[in-house]
Amino acid sequence: MNLSFAITSLEQGLAFGVMALGVFISFRILDFADLSVDGTLPLGAAVSARLLTAGINPFYSLIAALLAGGIAGAITGFLNTKLKIAPLLAGILTMTSLYSINLRIMGRPNIPLIGKSTIFSLIEKLGLPYPWNHLILLILIIIIVKFLLDAFLNTQIGFALRATGDNPQMIRSMGISTNSMKMLGLILSNALVALSGAMVAQYQGFSDVNMGVGTIVAGLASVIIGEVIIGKSSIMIATIGVVVGSILYRFSISIALNLGLAASDLKLLTALLVIIFLSTPRIKKALR
Amino acid sequence: MLKLKDLEKIFYKNTPNENIALNKVNLNVKKGDFITIVGSNGAGKSTLLNSIAGVFPVESGTIILDKEDITGKSEYRCAQKIGRVFQNPLAGTSPEMTIEENLSLAISKSNNLSLKWGLSKHKRKVMKKHLAKIDLGLEERLTTKVKLLSGGQRQALTLLMATVANPRLLLLDEHTAALDPATAIKIKNLTAELVNENNITTLMITHNMEDAIKMGNRLIMMDAGQIIYDIKAEEKENLSIEKLLKMFEIKHGGKFNNDRMLLSV
Numbered sequence: 001m002n003l004s005f006a007i008t009s010l011e012q013g014l015a016f017g018v019m020a021l022g023v024f025i026s027f028r029i030l031d032f033a034d035l036s037v038d039g040t041l042p043l044g045a046a047v048s049a050r051l052l053t054a055g056i057n058p059f060y061s062l063i064a065a066l067l068a069g070g071i072a073g074a075i076t077g078f079l080n081t082k083l084k085i086a087p088l089l090a091g092i093l094t095m096t097s098l099y100s101i102n103l104r105i106m107g108r109p110n111i112p113l114i115g116k117s118t119i120f121s122l123i124e125k126l127g128l129p130y131p132w133n134h135l136i137l138l139i140l141i142i143i144i145v146k147f148l149l150d151a152f153l154n155t156q157i158g159f160a161l162r163a164t165g166d167n168p169q170m171i172r173s174m175g176i177s178t179n180s181m182k183m184l185g186l187i188l189s190n191a192l193v194a195l196s197g198a199m200v201a202q203y204q205g206f207s208d209v210n211m212g213v214g215t216i217v218a219g220l221a222s223v224i225i226g227e228v229i230i231g232k233s234s235i236m237i238a239t240i241g242v243v244v245g246s247i248l249y250r251f252s253i254s255i256a257l258n259l260g261l262a263a264s265d266l267k268l269l270t271a272l273l274v275i276i277f278l279s280t281p282r283i284k285k286a287l288r
Numbered sequence: 289m290l291k292l293k294d295l296e297k298i299f300y301k302n303t304p305n306e307n308i309a310l311n312k313v314n315l316n317v318k319k320g321d322f323i324t325i326v327g328s329n330g331a332g333k334s335t336l337l338n339s340i341a342g343v344f345p346v347e348s349g350t351i352i353l354d355k356e357d358i359t360g361k362s363e364y365r366c367a368q369k370i371g372r373v374f375q376n377p378l379a380g381t382s383p384e385m386t387i388e389e390n391l392s393l394a395i396s397k398s399n400n401l402s403l404k405w406g407l408s409k410h411k412r413k414v415m416k417k418h419l420a421k422i423d424l425g426l427e428e429r430l431t432t433k434v435k436l437l438s439g440g441q442r443q444a445l446t447l448l449m450a451t452v453a454n455p456r457l458l459l460l461d462e463h464t465a466a467l468d469p470a471t472a473i474k475i476k477n478l479t480a481e482l483v484n485e486n487n488i489t490t491l492m493i494t495h496n497m498e499d500a501i502k503m504g505n506r507l508i509m510m511d512a513g514q515i516i517y518d519i520k521a522e523e524k525e526n527l528s529i530e531k532l533l534k535m536f537e538i539k540h541g542g543k544f545n546n547d548r549m550l551l552s553v
Binding site for chain 1: 362363364365367368369371372374378379380381382383384385389390392393394396397401402403404405406407449450
């Protein structure tokens with residue numbers, strides 16, 4: 001693998017790392033397998049791309065993506081907590097609806113962002129050489145997101161959120177509504193995923209309505225790789241693990257491509273990767 | 289403190305499996321009462337506690353807690369004034385969180401949740417003081433994840449969490465039944481200690497007749513969804529297991545049928 005491959009993997013790992021942190025909230029903290037992320041990643045990209053073509057400041061477009069993702073998460077939350085639709089189905093329904101909504105937002109299936117002002121083109125103006133400028137920007141964003149998330153999960157509300165996924169009966173006994181907590185978790189999770197979608201679109205130079213396919217699996221892969229390699233003894237450690245997991249995941253994809261695997265085989269590879277990592281603890285136990 | 293009026297709960301209503309779990313139950317609990325509840329299987333003991341805790345809506349009747357009508361309120365709303373400990377020692381704590389994080393939720397129960405830090409120096413100090421009371425050395429293990437504790441330790445912690453915010457009412461549903469005998473005795477002593485210290489109004493279901501007679505100041509016996517005896521003060525002090533069983537047979541017209549209860553007599 002040459003250097004440019006490594007840099008690309010690192011950049012992708014960081015940009016998608018925000019998405020992995022979102023999946024970490026729903027999947028690990030809330031214990032809610034939320035498939036809406038396959039729709040909220042392109043939602044963030046769509047919102048951001050549409051605003052960029054209208055000449056809006058790219059950083060504002062990130063905030064708009066964040067908000068849009070939060071609304072999508074609230075819809076999944078509403079379907080699950082108020083209409084009592086099962087988590088998987090609630091996520092699928094939101095994801096499916098978002099496909100149409102994303103097309104509406106973009107007006108067409110693909111918006112190229114070449115020549116548009118993006119967060120990357122702005123940072124390039126500061127005069128730092130590539131790839132440092134891109135890397136510094138991405139690292140800065142993910143550090144801010146990670147530390148805000150760590151801090152939030154150590155507040156009183158954060159404790160309640162964590163306990164909701166761990167033992168809902170206990171949290172009800174503590175006088176806290178599990179429904180509100182689920183809602184909050186899903187809003188946060190999908191907001192981060194959409195933010196990531198906006199970052200990815202600006203990074204790759206286009207937004208595509210199909211770019212969300214397999215997001216949940218990639219997110220799970222990152223979360224699980226992180227847990228296996230870094231651990232999950234505390235929230236601080238676990239979120240580092242998620243980001244490292246995301247980077248390692250993109251590296252393994254690059255390696256697979258370098259070894260001559262067709263790009264169309266990547267989804268299969270990802271699924272296999274997740275299966276292997278998920279089953280490792282059991283296989284280890286069986287071998288003992 | 290707690291007033292139940294004509295409380296009625298029917299499971300599987302209008303089906304062949306219809307089961308009247310609570311049949312017009314009336315109960316008047318005074319502040320500071322510690323009531324033990326006994327009864328055969330299916331008498332409605334747990335249904336009574338679950339109804340008060342808002343786990344499910346009742347068919348009719350009213351539940352007044354501390355002058356507030358809580359009938360039909362959802363479980364988490366009722367829980368803001370009620371502490372609960374379940375039979376399952378794993379039910380009352382969050383296993384992946386640490387002892388201090390669990391306790392923190394219990395301590396801030398009386399206030400609204402906010403974005404303040406969940407832990408603070410002051411909070412830790414308060415926690416240590418509380419944990420020292422249960423005498424299991426947990427005050428030295430604040431950052432231990434709760435899943436690493438034994439069932440007895442977890443139940444002790446749950447009991448502390450249920451009482452630390454001074455609830456108006458404490459509901460205990462056979463909370464020592466799943467523990468080994470030595471641990472069960474410890475938890476019972478701790479229960480008496482915590483309840484007396486804060487003068488908490490308490491309803492405790494037990495299958496152990498001896499405990500039912502020894503603990504608390506009032507004993508209620510339930511059968512077929514009704515309270516058949518309500519034994520107070522002096523009368524309770526002169527009670528014996530034999531007397532209690534005989535009283536049951538008179539009303540029920542048959543032997544007491546609670547496997548676990550017979551074993552523990």
